Amino acid sequence: MKALDGNLKKIHKLLNPESVAVVGASNSKGKVGNIIFEGLRRCKARLYPVNPHEDVIAGYKTFPQIADLPGTIDVAVITVRAEQAVEIAEQCGRNNIDNIIIVAGGFAETGERGKALEARLQGIPDRYGSRILGPNSLGVFVPENNFDTIFVEHGDRSLAEGGGIAFISQSGSVGVEALGLASNTGFPMRAFVGLGNKIDLNELDFLKFFGADDKTDCLALYIENVEQGREFLEDARKVSRRKPVIALKAGRTPTGASAVSSHTGKLAGSDRVVSGAFRQYGIQRAFDDEELCDAAKTLSYLPPAQGNRVAVITGAGGFGVMCADYIETDSPRARLQMAELSDKTISRIQEKAPPFASCHNPVDLTATVTNEMFVHTLEALIEDAGVDIIVCITFFAPHSITDNLIDQMAAAVNDCKKPVMVFTEYGPFTDTYLKEFYKKGMIGFPSLTRAVKAVRFLVERGRILSTLEEEA
Amino acid sequence: MKALDGNLKKIHKLLNPESVAVVGASNSKGKVGNIIFEGLRRCKARLYPVNPHEDVIAGYKTFPQIADLPGTIDVAVITVRAEQAVEIAEQCGRNNIDNIIIVAGGFAETGERGKALEARLQGIPDRYGSRILGPNSLGVFVPENNFDTIFVEHGDRSLAEGGGIAFISQSGSVGVEALGLASNTGFPMRAFVGLGNKIDLNELDFLKFFGADDKTDCLALYIENVEQGREFLEDARKVSRRKPVIALKAGRTPTGASAVSSHTGKLAGSDRVVSGAFRQYGIQRAFDDEELCDAAKTLSYLPPAQGNRVAVITGAGGFGVMCADYIETDSPRARLQMAELSDKTISRIQEKAPPFASCHNPVDLTATVTNEMFVHTLEALIEDAGVDIIVCITFFAPHSITDNLIDQMAAAVNDCKKPVMVFTEYGPFTDTYLKEFYKKGMIGFPSLTRAVKAVRFLVERGRILSTLEEEA
Numbered sequence: 001m002k003a004l005d006g007n008l009k010k011i012h013k014l015l016n017p018e019s020v021a022v023v024g025a026s027n028s029k030g031k032v033g034n035i036i037f038e039g040l041r042r043c044k045a046r047l048y049p050v051n052p053h054e055d056v057i058a059g060y061k062t063f064p065q066i067a068d069l070p071g072t073i074d075v076a077v078i079t080v081r082a083e084q085a086v087e088i089a090e091q092c093g094r095n096n097i098d099n100i101i102i103v104a105g106g107f108a109e110t111g112e113r114g115k116a117l118e119a120r121l122q123g124i125p126d127r128y129g130s131r132i133l134g135p136n137s138l139g140v141f142v143p144e145n146n147f148d149t150i151f152v153e154h155g156d157r158s159l160a161e162g163g164g165i166a167f168i169s170q171s172g173s174v175g176v177e178a179l180g181l182a183s184n185t186g187f188p189m190r191a192f193v194g195l196g197n198k199i200d201l202n203e204l205d206f207l208k209f210f211g212a213d214d215k216t217d218c219l220a221l222y223i224e225n226v227e228q229g230r231e232f233l234e235d236a237r238k239v240s241r242r243k244p245v246i247a248l249k250a251g252r253t254p255t256g257a258s259a260v261s262s263h264t265g266k267l268a269g270s271d272r273v274v275s276g277a278f279r280q281y282g283i284q285r286a287f288d289d290e291e292l293c294d295a296a297k298t299l300s301y302l303p304p305a306q307g308n309r310v311a312v313i314t315g316a317g318g319f320g321v322m323c324a325d326y327i328e329t330d331s332p333r334a335r336l337q338m339a340e341l342s343d344k345t346i347s348r349i350q351e352k353a354p355p356f357a358s359c360h361n362p363v364d365l366t367a368t369v370t371n372e373m374f375v376h377t378l379e380a381l382i383e384d385a386g387v388d389i390i391v392c393i394t395f396f397a398p399h400s401i402t403d404n405l406i407d408q409m410a411a412a413v414n415d416c417k418k419p420v421m422v423f424t425e426y427g428p429f430t431d432t433y434l435k436e437f438y439k440k441g442m443i444g445f446p447s448l449t450r451a452v453k454a455v456r457f458l459v460e461r462g463r464i465l466s467t468l469e470e471e472a
Numbered sequence: 473m474k475a476l477d478g479n480l481k482k483i484h485k486l487l488n489p490e491s492v493a494v495v496g497a498s499n500s501k502g503k504v505g506n507i508i509f510e511g512l513r514r515c516k517a518r519l520y521p522v523n524p525h526e527d528v529i530a531g532y533k534t535f536p537q538i539a540d541l542p543g544t545i546d547v548a549v550i551t552v553r554a555e556q557a558v559e560i561a562e563q564c565g566r567n568n569i570d571n572i573i574i575v576a577g578g579f580a581e582t583g584e585r586g587k588a589l590e591a592r593l594q595g596i597p598d599r600y601g602s603r604i605l606g607p608n609s610l611g612v613f614v615p616e617n618n619f620d621t622i623f624v625e626h627g628d629r630s631l632a633e634g635g636g637i638a639f640i641s642q643s644g645s646v647g648v649e650a651l652g653l654a655s656n657t658g659f660p661m662r663a664f665v666g667l668g669n670k671i672d673l674n675e676l677d678f679l680k681f682f683g684a685d686d687k688t689d690c691l692a693l694y695i696e697n698v699e700q701g702r703e704f705l706e707d708a709r710k711v712s713r714r715k716p717v718i719a720l721k722a723g724r725t726p727t728g729a730s731a732v733s734s735h736t737g738k739l740a741g742s743d744r745v746v747s748g749a750f751r752q753y754g755i756q757r758a759f760d761d762e763e764l765c766d767a768a769k770t771l772s773y774l775p776p777a778q779g780n781r782v783a784v785i786t787g788a789g790g791f792g793v794m795c796a797d798y799i800e801t802d803s804p805r806a807r808l809q810m811a812e813l814s815d816k817t818i819s820r821i822q823e824k825a826p827p828f829a830s831c832h833n834p835v836d837l838t839a840t841v842t843n844e845m846f847v848h849t850l851e852a853l854i855e856d857a858g859v860d861i862i863v864c865i866t867f868f869a870p871h872s873i874t875d876n877l878i879d880q881m882a883a884a885v886n887d888c889k890k891p892v893m894v895f896t897e898y899g900p901f902t903d904t905y906l907k908e909f910y911k912k913g914m915i916g917f918p919s920l921t922r923a924v925k926a927v928r929f930l931v932e933r934g935r936i937l938s939t940l941e942e943e944a
Contacts, residue, residue, distance in 0.1 A: 105838075105839060105840075109838075110827070110828030110838075111827065152870075177791070177869070177897045177899075179899070180900070181897055181902075183899055184902070222790065250797060253799075254800065255799075255800055255810040255833070256800065259830070287794070287797070288794050288919070289791075289794070317643060318643030318645055318646040319646065319649070319761075321696065321722040322720075324727040324728040324731050325722060325759070326760070328726065329724070356578075356582030361727070362731050366582075367645065368577075395645065397649070397652075398624075425649045428652070430652070447762045448761075449762070
């Protein structure tokens, strides 16, 4: 890790604390302070429950108040309600706690009274140098060290292996649902951060941090408003030179934008301006949580596309047709075209394909497809210089296809500089197969639209990289 | 069932046979003739295995050849390879078997030799009056009577309860994958028919049959070329007056269309002409298997929309914003708008909503949402005359939402003339929740795009119905 400035050092501590105080920790099952404390017991940090009404929580010595805590505390997680949380945040500042996470809602998002409460928090960072995440924040989750303050069920266990995506969400619910969605078929998560009302730490801080973080290879953001627009854009451009930045900015339409105001008490900003700025500064835009997760997973795992020529392999003719249709359908994100295969590639495919196969793009190996035919074709397409991206329509229903195909495909794409995308469907077994692909380093989706969208993200990323290089 | 003409009577027998011969039935596990025969043992028809090399198959007396079969046979399923299948089809005709299903591929889709074989099949229907399904057909599956000739795993068990959708697919693989996809979260299937190379029975026959069938409430077709275009369109318009007809016509783009030719040996036809004709004749168009299944499920279960004004309920502000964005985004299928709620509706929602909720559309009940608030809001929206469709963003992560909400919502929408659509996500539990909604008579999807697309299909259906009424 490079030398970090003071701010980034504090964020580093926020995500990798050695000591954590949990204010409002509780022995009562179901209470937020209980769920969070229980969740934190899996991480390696020293834990300090704070609760004036308990002596021991889950076997841990419990402190009546912040002032009683021994030594340095890297992070205080405040799980109590809004009014009390403001008092306690002040005490945390006074006691030189570097980072304060405020989980409670009931601040500016709830009207005048909440706004007044939130105003009382605003001075704390300046007065004491403490950084505040929230209020109304889902907190953080770092798979690498099991530091997880999220109190809502989010099916995260399968994320525990970790990965390269920094996922930053202004909305708690979008964060939770995206975590759940992402974990179904595997997701390479570096860290999750719930911004909440962002009275202090905001998307710019985390853009800077994860932009400089060697373990992060992709940033995914859900934002409803941008706090420091100009600086955010300038920084995003810098980060984008090294790693993809994808943002979901909700509130695109008139009603959507006005719903953002109700939801956050902030203006959404003109959507056309946002769109133009994102394009100009190398930010890739997603339109819902599924797209954001799919794009992040794809861009984290696969190399950017060097061009827009797509080749398709299938054993199911109809799907080859539909896939070609989607590829040739215009999209504002990136124009794709069906690759024209070289004569050499076609002859090579014909060597193993059945005589009635169609060996042009989309390559249809027919229902008599075998593992060997499929992988042989994949290898031929990887070596064709006229192909930039390959979509494998990989079904496991044909009789001569076995589960072993996944290993064989993974071996073929190993070290390959071209992105290879998988689309698979197999009724109730679909997610199991997708996860198996993921474990072997491949990215697959359970629908054609999602697979082709992911291809567009890769082509868009390739284009952004070459534009940024030209500028530099 | 109304009186059927001779052709429709034969199709009725094809789907509801009392006696079935399986040519090529086998005791050898894994052989197509074994899989099909085993599958058929669940139906109530009398089964006659035909195989010159066996005396008994799975305990059933086995006949050496077609000519030896006793009495009338309603359906012969020919599971042997192409060359032999042609001989046997001829024998079936000679022995007055009404319906012949030819499973084998290796016909016109494989080149000149296959074309010649297929030509030999073509005379059989005229010579003997037998109807042929296929060749290269996946066969049929009728949940109601367990008549299932599909030899590929398709996760169909959950479809066994049956329903109103007639699903007709020219492509075997699209059929299988759609069946699998559909079964994950429940699918109301009346019958599945695999058309294959359609040398005789084609989409028009089944359009007529299911159009007249009282148990069918929706037709879903996957077609790559249309055999009797004019008559098909005229009939589709007639059927469309009574039930939705959705078609996925692949081969929209130049490469897609040329892939259709390789795949089927037929021309795809100009896509603009197809699109225009579909619109004019009341056929709703889907663009992939997921859309086709989603649209069919939605249109089978929910009433058409009377207008395009959509109201949204959420406890997750961010998703309300994204949903409004999607609703207000233009689409060629159907323009939607966010409904303007009446003052009465707003006051009614406010009665139970938290003070900081947003009670305009999208209604954001915030993370403090309870079952009671949610259902109270749903009821208010159902009664607002300015709302045509309701989208419920129903998440189960909030602490005051319990699984019981599904029952409460189902009670509220019971007998409701307005379509109510559900979007839910809950990590690994998503499909379980969707299936639960389905069992209670509600339709839900695991992504915003799919839910809003389904809404557009309902609005399009409403518009088609009023156009057809005006014409009549």
